[in-house]
Amino acid sequence: MSLQQELTFAIAPMMDWTDRHCRFFHRLLSRRARLYTEMLTSPAVLNGARNRLLGFDAAEHPVAVQLGGSEPQELAQAAAIAADFGYDEINLNIGCPSERVQSGAFGACLMREPELVADCVAAMKARVTIPVTVKCRIGVDDQDPQEALFRFAECVVAAGADALIVHARKAWLKGLSPRENRDVPPLDYPLVRALKQHYPALPVMLNGGLVSLMQMQAEMNGVDGIMVGRAAYQDPALLLSVDRLFFGDEPPCGNRVEAIEAFIPYVEARLGEGVPLGAMTRHLLGLFNGLKGARAFRRHLATEAVKPGANAQVLRAALGFVRQAEVSADAAAA
Secondary structure, eight states, rough: HHHHHHEEEEEETTTTSHHHHHHHHHHHHHHBBBBBEEEEEEEEHHSSSSSHHHOGGGGGOOOEEEEEOOOOOHHHHHHHHHHTOSSEEEEEEEEEHHHHHHHHTOOGGGGGGGHHHHHHHHHHHHHSSSEEEEEESBBTOOOHHHHHHHHHHHHHHHTTEEEEESSSSSTTTTTTTTHTTTTTTTHHHHHHHHHHHHHHTTTTEEEESSSHHHHHHTTTTTTSEEEOOOOHHSSGGGGGGHHHHHHOOOOSSSSHHHHHHHHHHOOOOOHTTTTOOHHHHHGGGGTTTTSHHHHHHHHHHHTTTSSSOOHHHHHHHHHHHHHHHHHHHHHOOO
């Protein structure tokens, strides 16, 4: 399968959200969506607890690691380490606008330094055989988006970038918070499509502002794939439709209840390793949004899963609220 096909649908890297427990659960909802880690800085990979930072379950494939940094050789070392862990892709973060990231001289502020980003890509490409991709914005601050994006793309493509994932908004590094930067700057999907037209052989993915499955399918027109962030996390059940709609395949689990049941053995195994229950169940809170019993499900997990000694029975009990609501609804309909 070509990289273009593999990148048809992806779940965005999200700090504090897309950890290994989240990714494992998302894999139970879609076998084909490409998963991404939270951003890891290259110094953290080089100097930190690598098994904790980079470890993942084989069931997560296809899974990519996202790195943050601006020092080419440091990134190359980190990429090589991640490749040895078995990741399917190295992704470089040139999109995060937070002040903490800016102070480290990486993230969206590097949209102003395309030559440096190109050096980073080239250094990583020289060290690994897996794809090296870049996630970026269409520009920052007072940059002209078309000029900034096309100049950036020109540099990183020449350096060997295997794909571009474009968040179709500017990032305002001063004046807007990271949260506001996800919503306030206007979207420019046509500019991303124009980039794809300019680089027909380059896989180009569209990111930003994608909420519903219908919208996601519509916006696939003119690009190779889409990357979805908050919508997939806050309403994970939409992932149950991804394999069928985007790949013509069947999902691993037929419904939300089956997904929870399939997740329980993983939960029990991690509990045995000392992982707190709440660290895993926090990723499930939106699963039953819009259905009867959803509020009781969320409330039970939010209050009980964080208690010392909480085990998988808490998750089973939470699931019972949903099943009870289904039985009550069926009885009322009869």
